[in-house]
Amino acid sequence: MDKSRLSVRDMTWIALFTALLAVSGQFQIPIGPAPITMQPLVVMLAGSLLGAKRGVISIAVFIGLAAAGAPILAGGAGGLAKVVGPTGGYIFSWLLAVCVIGWLVRKMSHQGQISLWKIILAHIIGGILVVYxxxxxxxxxxxxxxxxxxxxxxSLLIFLPGDVAKAIVGAIVAQAVYRAIPALRPMK
Known part of the structure; x- marks a missing residue:
């Protein structure tokens, strides 16, 4: 089988994370030009659990659906104007964020094992620093x-405490998922 092709299992995980990203934006706290949502947590989890390749595909599908008008952005918005609007940089940054997180988690793992603090570090670097x-x-x-x-x-520092909390929660969830679903463990 060609390694570059996606399996049905891969496509299922990609679709699941695309849906999680859509749902996580429906609950928002509007505090200015960019609302607080749970989407950064899902982006961090996509990088940790799907890795760079599948994570990017999941985010790209989400962006494509949003640009096509699906009401999946924060608060049920959709359309190209919303995707490239004030929060567009955050949305597009998720593509690089999942790559960085996926790469760091894979590089810092050893035989499918990675410590909690290393996952938190990957989430902070990819899911906060890159996004910001x-x-x-x-x-x-x-x-x-x-x-x-x-x-x-x-417009920036107000999000930091919540995003750090999401990085920690995401790392705890990722480790639990690695134990429950060994196929999602990061491998070099």
Missing amino acids: LIGFPWLVTYLHLPLNMGTVSG
């Missing part, structure tokens, strides 16, 4: 916001 480095400049540029401490604290 792409999403925040996009938001500031799109909305023509001044780059001052008020903007940084109100």
Whole structure:
């Protein structure tokens, strides 16, 4: 069998995480131009559990569906204008985030085992740092916001405590899933 082809199991996991990403955006706390959702947690889990390749496919399917008008973005929004709107940088950053998380988890694992702190580190680097480095400049540029401490604290730092909590919870969930479903363990 060709290693580049996806199995039915792979496609099922990809579809599951696409659906989880859609559902996790339906519950939001609107606090300015970017709402608080559980989507960063799902992105972190996609990177940890699916790895880079399957994770990217899952996120790409989500973005394609959202751009086509499916009401799967935060609060039930959809359409190309929403995908490339103020929060578009965050949405597109998820593609790189799952790659970084998947790569780091695989590199830091040893015989399918990885410590909790290493998963947390992968989530912080890929799921927070990468996302913020792409999403925040996009938001500031799109909305023509001044780059001052008020903007940084109100549009970036306000999300940090929740995102760190999501990184920790995601790592705990990932380790539990590795124990329950050994096929999802990271292998070098």
